[in-house]
Amino acid sequence: MSDTNKITALYCRLSHEDELAGESNSISNQKDILQKYADEHGFYNTAFYIDDGYTGVDFERPAFKRMIDDVDNGRIGTIITKDLSRLGRNHLHVGLYTEEYFPRRNVRYIAINNNIDSDNPDSSAVDMAAFYNIFNEFHVKDTSRKIKASCVIKSERGQRVASRPPYGYMKSQEDHNKILPNPETALVVKYIFQLCADGLGPAQIAHRLEEEQIYTPAMYEYSQTGNVISNFDTSYPYRWNPTAVANILEDVSYLGHTCNFRFGRASYKDHRKLKLPKSEHKLIENTHEPIIDINIWEIVQRLRQSKRRFTRSGEKSIFAGIVFCADCKQKLYFHRHAREKSENWKFICSSYRKNSREQCTMHGIKESHLKEIVLHEIRNVTAFARERTDDFAEYISRESNTAAKKELSEANKKLKKSEKRLAEVGIIFRKLYEDHVLGTIDDDQFRMLSQGYTDEQNQLKAEISDLKHTMQELQSQTANTARFAALAKKYTDITELTQEILHTFVSRIEVHEKLKDDNGSITQEIDIYFTHIGIVK
Numbered sequence: 001m002s003d004t005n006k007i008t009a010l011y012c013r014l015s016h017e018d019e020l021a022g023e024s025n026s027i028s029n030q031k032d033i034l035q036k037y038a039d040e041h042g043f044y045n046t047a048f049y050i051d052d053g054y055t056g057v058d059f060e061r062p063a064f065k066r067m068i069d070d071v072d073n074g075r076i077g078t079i080i081t082k083d084l085s086r087l088g089r090n091h092l093h094v095g096l097y098t099e100e101y102f103p104r105r106n107v108r109y110i111a112i113n114n115n116i117d118s119d120n121p122d123s124s125a126v127d128m129a130a131f132y133n134i135f136n137e138f139h140v141k142d143t144s145r146k147i148k149a150s151c152v153i154k155s156e157r158g159q160r161v162a163s164r165p166p167y168g169y170m171k172s173q174e175d176h177n178k179i180l181p182n183p184e185t186a187l188v189v190k191y192i193f194q195l196c197a198d199g200l201g202p203a204q205i206a207h208r209l210e211e212e213q214i215y216t217p218a219m220y221e222y223s224q225t226g227n228v229i230s231n232f233d234t235s236y237p238y239r240w241n242p243t244a245v246a247n248i249l250e251d252v253s254y255l256g257h258t259c260n261f262r263f264g265r266a267s268y269k270d271h272r273k274l275k276l277p278k279s280e281h282k283l284i285e286n287t288h289e290p291i292i293d294i295n296i297w298e299i300v301q302r303l304r305q306s307k308r309r310f311t312r313s314g315e316k317s318i319f320a321g322i323v324f325c326a327d328c329k330q331k332l333y334f335h336r337h338a339r340e341k342s343e344n345w346k347f348i349c350s351s352y353r354k355n356s357r358e359q360c361t362m363h364g365i366k367e368s369h370l371k372e373i374v375l376h377e378i379r380n381v382t383a384f385a386r387e388r389t390d391d392f393a394e395y396i397s398r399e400s401n402t403a404a405k406k407e408l409s410e411a412n413k414k415l416k417k418s419e420k421r422l423a424e425v426g427i428i429f430r431k432l433y434e435d436h437v438l439g440t441i442d443d444d445q446f447r448m449l450s451q452g453y454t455d456e457q458n459q460l461k462a463e464i465s466d467l468k469h470t471m472q473e474l475q476s477q478t479a480n481t482a483r484f485a486a487l488a489k490k491y492t493d494i495t496e497l498t499q500e501i502l503h504t505f506v507s508r509i510e511v512h513e514k515l516k517d518d519n520g521s522i523t524q525e526i527d528i529y530f531t532h533i534g535i536v537k
Contacts, residue, residue: 166254167188167189180289198500316334318499333350370526508529
C-alpha cells in the first residue's frame with residue numbers, strides 16, 4: 001500500500017475517571033478536534049479508533065489493539081491523538097510506542113495539544129514528551145489515590161462503594177446510592193438459597209439452574225442493558241458457574257447489609273480483581289431491604305461450613321455435617337450397604353471406622369431411629385417455646401446460666417493461656433532472628449525452627465479468634481432465647497423431619513455409646529444442641 005493510500009488513524013480514548021473531568025475529554029469533543037486537525041492539515045483517508053470507558057494505564061483496549069494490528073499489516077501511515085494522555089498513561093509503554101515501535105514501522109505520530117509531531121524531531125515539544133508521559137501517569141496515580149479516599153468517606157457514611165448492585169438488586173430511580181430488590185432476579189436468589197437449604201451444593205444448584213434455563217447474572221445484564229460483563233460468551237446464557245453460586249450464598253448483601261472493600265486492585269497499574277482479607281472488610285448493617293430471611297441464611301451457612309459427602313451409592317443423610325461422637329468429638333460416618341433397607345442405614349464413629357477400636361468405640365445408631373428421636377424432641381421443645389414463652393425463657397435462662405458460666409470460665413482460661421503462649425512465641429521469634437543475624441544458627445536451622453513457630457502462631461491466632469467468638473455467643477444468651485421462640489411460632493405444625501426443619505432448630509447432635517445395665521437393658525444418650533439455646537433437658 002502506497003503512503004498516500006494509507007489510513008490516518010484518529011485515536012480517541014475516555015476512561016471512567018477522565019469522564020468525570022467533563023466535556024473537554026468527551027469522545028465527541030475528541031472526534032471534533034481530531035477531524036478538524038486532519039481536514040486543516042491535509043489528512044484525508046481518516047478512520048476513527050475509539051475506546052470508550054477504558055483506562056490508559058494498560059493497553060488491553062479493543063480499538064487500540066485493532067489499530068496496532070493495522071499498523072503491523074502496513075495499513076496505517078499516521079496516528080493522531082488529542083494529546084499524549086489519550087494514547088496512554090503508562091510512561092514506559094507510551095514511550096516504547098512513540099520512540100521505538102512507531103518509528104520502526106514508519107508511522108507518524110501527532111499529539112495535537114502537546115505540539116508533538118514525530119516528523120519534526122527537533123521540536124522542543126518532542127524533548128518534553130517524556131515529562132508529559134511521566135506527568136500523565138502521575139495523574140492516574142493521584143486520581144486513584146483520590147478515588148480510594150472518596151470510597152473510604154462514602155463507606156463511613158454508610159453507603160455502598162461498588163458501582164454495580166449485587167445480583168438480585170437494582171439501583172433506586174430516586175437515589176442511585178440506594179439499591180432495591182429486583183422483582184425478577186430476587187426470586188432467583190431466594191430459589192438458590194432454598195435449594196441449598198434443601199441440601200444441594202453450589203455445583204448441583206448451578207446444574208439445576210441451567211436445566212431450568214435461568215439466565216446467568218451476566219446474561220441477564222446483557223438482556224437488559226446490552227452490556228457485556230468481562231469475557232461473557234452469550235452463546236451459553238444458562239451456564240451457571242458453581243463459584244458464582246457460592247459467592248451468592250456467602251454475600252451478606254442479601255441480609256440487607258453492605259460489606260465494602262471485599263475486593264480491591266493490586267495497584268493503579270494492575271487491574272486484576274483481588275479478594276481482600278476479612279480484616280479489611282467494612283460491614284454496615286441494615287442499609288437496604290433484605291431478600292433472604294435470617295433463618296434461611298443461618299441454615300445455609302451451617303450447611304456450607306460442614307463437609308457433606310455422598311455415600312458410594314449416591315445417598316446422603318440430612319444429618320450429614322452435624323452429628324458427632326460424644327467422646328472423641330469426631331463426625332459420625334454415614335454407613336450403608338446397597339442391599340440394606342433404608343431403615344437399617346446407620347451412623348458410626350469415624351475414628352472407630354478409620355483407626356480401630358483403640359481410638360474410640362462404635363457409637364452406632366440407625367438413621368431412622370435418630371430421625372424419630374430428633375423429630376420428637378424438636379416438636380416437644382418448640383411446643384414449649386411457642387405455648388409457654390415466658391416459662392420457656394425463664395427455664396432456658398436458669399438452665400443455661402450455670403452451664404454458660406462454666407463454659408465462659410473455661411473459655412476465658414483457654415483464651416488467656418493461648419494469648420500468653422502467643423506472646424511467648426513472639427519473644428522466641430525475635431530471639432531466633434537475633435541468633436540468625438549473629439550467626440549462632442545457620443539458614444537451614446532458622447528456616448526449620450521459624451516454620452514450626454509460624455505454624456504455631458497461626459494455630460494460636462485461629463484458636464483465639466474461635467474462643468472470642470464462643471464467648472460472645474455465650475454472653476448473648478437472652479437474645480438467642482427470644483430468637484428460638486420466634487422460630488417456634490413460625491413452624492406450628494411439624495409432622496416430618498426435613499432438611500430445613502432440622503437445620504432451623506438443631507445446630508449439633510452428639511451420640512453417646514450404648515450402655516447395658518445389669519438387667520440386660522440397653523440405653524443410649526443423645527445430646528441435641530438446639531439453635532441459639534444449646535441443650536434442653
